[in-house]
Amino acid sequence: MKLAIIGLGRVGQSLAKGWSETGHILLLGTRDTSDPKATTLASQTGGTLLPPAEAAAQADVVVLALPWPAAEAATKALGDLAGKIVIDCMNPLGMIDGLFGLTIGHTTSGAETLAGWLPGAKVVKTLNQVGAEIMADNTRLPHRPVMFMAGDDDSAKASVAALLTALGFDPQDAGDLTKARILEPFALVWINQALRRGNGRNWAFAAVSQP
Numbered sequence: 001m002k003l004a005i006i007g008l009g010r011v012g013q014s015l016a017k018g019w020s021e022t023g024h025i026l027l028l029g030t031r032d033t034s035d036p037k038a039t040t041l042a043s044q045t046g047g048t049l050l051p052p053a054e055a056a057a058q059a060d061v062v063v064l065a066l067p068w069p070a071a072e073a074a075t076k077a078l079g080d081l082a083g084k085i086v087i088d089c090m091n092p093l094g095m096i097d098g099l100f101g102l103t104i105g106h107t108t109s110g111a112e113t114l115a116g117w118l119p120g121a122k123v124v125k126t127l128n129q130v131g132a133e134i135m136a137d138n139t140r141l142p143h144r145p146v147m148f149m150a151g152d153d154d155s156a157k158a159s160v161a162a163l164l165t166a167l168g169f170d171p172q173d174a175g176d177l178t179k180a181r182i183l184e185p186f187a188l189v190w191i192n193q194a195l196r197r198g199n200g201r202n203w204a205f206a207a208v209s210q211p
């Protein structure tokens, strides 16, 4: 598949590295294709650097790895993504009454807000629940890390599940896109524990069942 990664920050870079050598074509969408960060990533992953809208237009799957405050304008500038799978890695983080948390929740989610900006796109919420580093390098974990996804289109979720498996995750379907309302706060559990456990960011959640 042709995968466009929009935003080559921590998440975008990790995902490009994780999907390199998996047989997918990587289209790396960046505002500055001459940025050394971007050119280095392209040479490391074999990806092609393109302006974001060109990358998205050519892709089957568009991965959004943008800061939430930039998301609306940057997403709308991508043009018509109807029919494409859109992976939403973003968390609508900010300060609320002096506390770090989600600026959207309970009655909607970042992913549902995003879907409203992209009519006809098959939005799947996932890859928002662990730190960027573990998305590219998780083979030394004692359990396969779980990654939940939420979306309204079952065939899109099947394609995304295969992409998650290629990254080393155990994909689990949380249900329709409204379940992003539980997956976005779940990211805060990871952030909280990354700060409190004293073991840094090199960890993830696992789903383990007793036989």
Ligand SMILES: NC(=O)c1ccc[n+]([C@@H]2O[C@H](COP(=O)([O-])OP(=O)(O)OC[C@H]3O[C@@H](n4cnc5c(N)ncnc54)[C@H](OP(=O)(O)O)[C@@H]3O)[C@@H](O)[C@H]2O)c1
Pocket: 006, 007, 008, 009, 010, 011, 012, 029, 030, 031, 032, 038, 064, 065, 066, 067, 068, 070, 074, 089, 090, 091, 092, 093, 127, 128, 129, 130, 131, 132, 133
């Ligand atoms: N960091 C994590 O561990 C982590 C984990 C899970 C989810 N997330 C979520 O994933 C998203 C990205 O996080 P990140 O840590 O990768 O952020 P980041 O390192 O700040 O990178 C974001 C990238 O978005 C692009 N960008 C920034 N402003 C833009 C604008 N106005 N228009 C277009 N593109 C813009 C830039 O890429 P270009 O310069 O290449 O265009 C930038 O490098 C966030 O919503 C975050 O909550 C982060």
